[in-house]
Amino acid sequence: MAEMKQRLISLVLGKVSKELTGEVFTPAIIKSSPFYYKSAVPKQVIVGQENFEIGGKSVTFHLRGYQPDVLLVQTTIEVENLFQKNIFALEKQAYEHSYRILKDYGADLLFSEDYSVFAVTNYQGEPEQFLNNRDIIASLLKSEESLTLDPQEVEYTLASRIKYGNNDLSIIDWDGVFLFDPVGDIEEDLELLTLANLQLLRHRILDHRLDTRLARMAELVHKMPAGRMYNTKELAEKMKETMEIRMGSISELQRLERDMKLIGDWYSARFYELAASKFKIDEWKKTIRGKLESLEDAYSVVIENFTVSTKHRAEWIQIIAFFILQIGWLALIILELMQITSH
Structure with a gap:
């Protein structure tokens, strides 16, 4: 054995201002997964690579994109011992270079995610042998460099695990994951963790867009007191904007859910579900659905105001027409009286 x-391995994703193009990247999938797995998940394109020195070593940062505008910066640093405090310094440097790359591509760092993968491979025996380092494992997974974690918190962190073979083990948390595999088969795990972070980022972006759209809708409703007259052009523009906001948000949420529904029921699905639960993706979905309902309510208010405005306009037209008619009759009566008196 080797x-x-x-x-x-550091993973950093961010929404960038540049449209990403390149050759399609196909990750190696070794573990059992449905035959449609590769066609179901979002595709990556190869954007390029950059090299920096970290810890006295030249490290390559691979740039891949999820079209149209999410950039993934991934790098791998080989170390002699993962179970030491100096790993925090290497992790920090990897993130600093990754975020600098994101900035070069016009990223808004508010919409970014970073994640650390601590991989131990090509060992003999069971992975539980490494749990003697449980304290540093939990600290790395929690990104707690200086704080000593309570033993109960350590055990809680290590309990979030999944096994596929007898001698492999994955321990997943919010900020990172430990992957133990005796044959180095971690490519699918990396792909699934990247997808989970991508989904988290996309849900955060959609949530922010909904906040912006709700604020815009609130302003629109505020400026539409019942009974106000709108010209035809203004009415059409407001209706178009409102419908685009609703349909665009609903379509985006459905696309996010569709991307992950086809992963399957085998190892990949179980692994992804564990990662997604750590990232609270279901909670993000509930929040987004709630905001979509609020957007629906705002849409109803806009429709009601438009309806009331149109109804009032019709009523005013009828009233004005009635008065014009009355004035006409009055004018005829006056003319007749003038003719009578003139004789």
Whole structure:
């Protein structure tokens, strides 16, 4: 068996201002997964790579994109011992370079996610042998460099795990994951973790867009007191804007859910579900659906105001027409009286 490998893999995703293009990247999938897996998940394109020195070593940062505008910066640093405090410093440097790359591509760092993968591969025996380092494992997963975690918190962190074979193990948390695999088969796990972070980022972006759209709708409703007269052009523009907001948001949420429904029921689905639960993606979905309902309510108010405005306009037209008619009759009566008196 090959010599044991220990690696720190950093994943940083961010929404960028540039449209990403390139050759399609096809990750290696080894573990059992449905035949439609590769066609179901979002595709990556190869954007490029950059090199920086970290810890005295030249490290390659691979740039791949989820079209149209989410950039993934991934790097791998081989280390002698993952179970040491100095890993925090390497992790920090990897993130600093990754975020600099995102900025170069015009990213708004408010819409970014970072995640650390601590991989131990090509070992002999059971992965539980490494749990003697449980304290540093939990600290790395929680990104707690200086705080000593309570033993109960350590055990809680290590309990979030999944196994596929007898001698592999994955421990998943919010900020990172430990992957133990005796044959180095971690590519699918990396792909699924990247997808989970991508989904989290996209849900956060959609949530922010909905906040902006709700604020715009509130302003629209505020400026539409019942009975106000709208010209035809203004009415059409407001209706179009309102419908685009609703349909665009609903379509985006459905696309996010559709991307993940086809992963399947085998290892990949179980692994992804565990990661998604740590990222609270279901809670994000509930929040977004609630805001979509609020948007629906705002839409109803806009429709009602338009209806009331149109109704009032028709009523005013009828009233004005009635008065014009009365004035006409009065004018005829006056003319007749003038003719009578003139004789």
